[in-house]
Amino acid sequence: MNPTAPRRICVFCGSSRGDDPAFVSAARAVGQAIAARGDQLVYGGGGIGLMGIVADAVLEAGGMAIGVIPAPLATREVAHGSLTELIVVETMHERKAKMAELADAFLALPGGFGTFDELFEILTWAQLGIHRQPVGLLNVAGYFDPLLRLVEQAINRGFVAPGHRDFLFYSESVADWFDQLDHHRAPDLPRRWIELRDV
Numbered sequence: 398m399n400p401t402a403p404r405r406i407c408v409f410c411g412s413s414r415g416d417d418p419a420f421v422s423a424a425r426a427v428g429q430a431i432a433a434r435g436d437q438l439v440y441g442g443g444g445i446g447l448m449g450i451v452a453d454a455v456l457e458a459g460g461m462a463i464g465v466i467p468a469p470l471a472t473r474e475v476a477h478g479s480l481t482e483l484i485v486v487e488t489m490h491e492r493k494a495k496m497a498e499l500a501d502a503f504l505a506l507p508g509g510f511g512t513f514d515e516l517f518e519i520l521t522w523a524q525l526g527i528h529r530q531p532v533g534l535l536n537v538a539g540y541f542d543p544l545l546r547l548v549e550q551a552i553n554r555g556f557v558a559p560g561h562r563d564f565l566f567y568s569e570s571v572a573d574w575f576d577q578l579d580h581h582r583a584p585d586l587p588r589r590w591i592e593l594r595d596v
Contacts, residue, residue: 407439407500409515411508412446423537426571428454442466444477505534523564531581533566
């Protein structure tokens with residue numbers, strides 16, 4: 398991956414702020430880093446919670462923020478009002494597909510069921526060879542420790558191949574996460590998935 402080329406970073410994160418100021422600080426730092434690097438934000442289009450904080454930080458630093466939001470949410474005063482571009486789709490499924498289409502890389506910050514859903518779907522797509530983009534998470538204040546243990550459990554119990562661990566990279570540091578992104582190399586796909594993809 399060329400670290401100098403501008404990229405669209407798709408950020409999955411909560412529509413709430415959570416219970417730790419570290420979550421807010423990390424979301425703001427991610428937005429600032431995206432703008433400082435000349436990258437662009439792609440995200441769920443909300444103006445609330447960590448979602449809004451990331452977008453505000455990008456925009457305040459002079460960057461570009463592209464939101465994708467389902468129409469029912471856009472009419473409930475949830476949508477961010479000052480984005481570079483707001484794409485309104487019909488369903489949550491369309492939202493995820495559109496964000497994936499636009500993104501060059503994916504980053505999960507702390508969030509709830511929606512964040513978990515988005516992260517694991519995009520990981521599954523990577524595993525199946527549907528995309529070859531980097532997927533990572535920022536483990537703020539140990540938030541994702543249980544999830545990372547679950548991944549290890551799935552590997553140890555034979556439900557995830559050990560080599561598939563490399564489809565997800567993570568860090569506790571914003572700077573280190575972006576450094577890993579710059580040096581990311583997509584893992585090799587198992588032959589069976591390549592064959593299925595090419596059918």
